[in-house]
Amino acid sequence: MRTPIIAGNWKLFKKSSEAVDLVMNLAPLVKSVGGVEIIVAPVFTVLATVKRAIAGSTIKLAAQDCFWEEEGAFTGEISPGMLIDAGCSHVIIGHSERRQYFGETNETVNRKSKAALAAGLTVLFCIGETLAEREADKTFDVLRTQVRDGLTGLTKENLARIAIAYEPVWAIGTGKTATEDQAQEAHAFIRGVVAELYDHPTADAIRILYGGSVKPENIKGLMAQSDIDGALVGGASLKADSFSAIVNYGA
Numbered sequence: 001m002r003t004p005i006i007a008g009n010w011k012l013f014k015k016s017s018e019a020v021d022l023v024m025n026l027a028p029l030v031k032s033v034g035g036v037e038i039i040v041a042p043v044f045t046v047l048a049t050v051k052r053a054i055a056g057s058t059i060k061l062a063a064q065d066c067f068w069e070e071e072g073a074f075t076g077e078i079s080p081g082m083l084i085d086a087g088c089s090h091v092i093i094g095h096s097e098r099r100q101y102f103g104e105t106n107e108t109v110n111r112k113s114k115a116a117l118a119a120g121l122t123v124l125f126c127i128g129e130t131l132a133e134r135e136a137d138k139t140f141d142v143l144r145t146q147v148r149d150g151l152t153g154l155t156k157e158n159l160a161r162i163a164i165a166y167e168p169v170w171a172i173g174t175g176k177t178a179t180e181d182q183a184q185e186a187h188a189f190i191r192g193v194v195a196e197l198y199d200h201p202t203a204d205a206i207r208i209l210y211g212g213s214v215k216p217e218n219i220k221g222l223m224a225q226s227d228i229d230g231a232l233v234g235g236a237s238l239k240a241d242s243f244s245a246i247v248n249y250g251a
């Protein structure tokens with residue numbers, strides 16, 4: 001049994017008072033949801049504040065990125081140990097916006113994932129094809145390469161602390177969700193790649209989240225797919241009512 005994860009990626013939104021309001025409104029709405037891991041990923045500057053606000057709730061804290069060095073002359077970066085110090089249990093790595101705008105590659109994603117795991121964080125490891133790649137029939141090649149190169153050098157034991165987020169780039173922030181069949185097909189493929197690279201028990205255990213315009217209206221259908229184990233939610237995680245409705249998909 002794979003415990004579902006519903007994670008909210010707040011991107012570059014929510015200053016401290018807005019962030020606290022959001023989690024204070026969210027916590028009572030998700031209090032009675034069992035069997036779902038609930039995670040929010042605010043900007044770095046409010047991590048510690050949000051950590052205090054979620055104390056006593058079931059909500060966990062993620063950062064949206066980290067560097068691979070623990071400390072040193074790396075102006076502007078933040079290390080996995082610093083994220084732990086701020087109260088994070090999770091970190092998003094390789095989000096398509098970072099790949100697209102900040103030069104993130106499969107190699108940097110791999111280095112970051114290793115460092116985050118070594119520090120004790122759980123990694124939400126993002127992959128996904130662009131529209132051009134899908135239209136050129138390259139989706140599976142792209143996903144295979146992202147999984148293989150991004151996970152290079154990671155052990156089976158490491159994979160217990162990784163969840164893969166399949167986020168087709170064309171579905172992020174566009175209002176265009178992959179159909180349930182498209183998402184299921186990609187998830188089954190990714191699980192197959194993990195089985196090839198590791199083994200079947202590892203592939204069966206790893207959680208694969210879908211991301212891309214997830215909303216209260218489409219979460220149920222997505223979660224009904226056998227290889228979809230949760231969601232990474234952007235826009236709809238910025239409001240307590242929509243995010244809690246997604247977390248409550250099973251109600």
Ligand code: PEP
Pocket residue numbers: 009011167171172173174175211212213214232233234235236
């Ligand atoms: C995301 O930020 O990971 C995401 C999937 O965004 P949205 O839900 O807004 O498409």
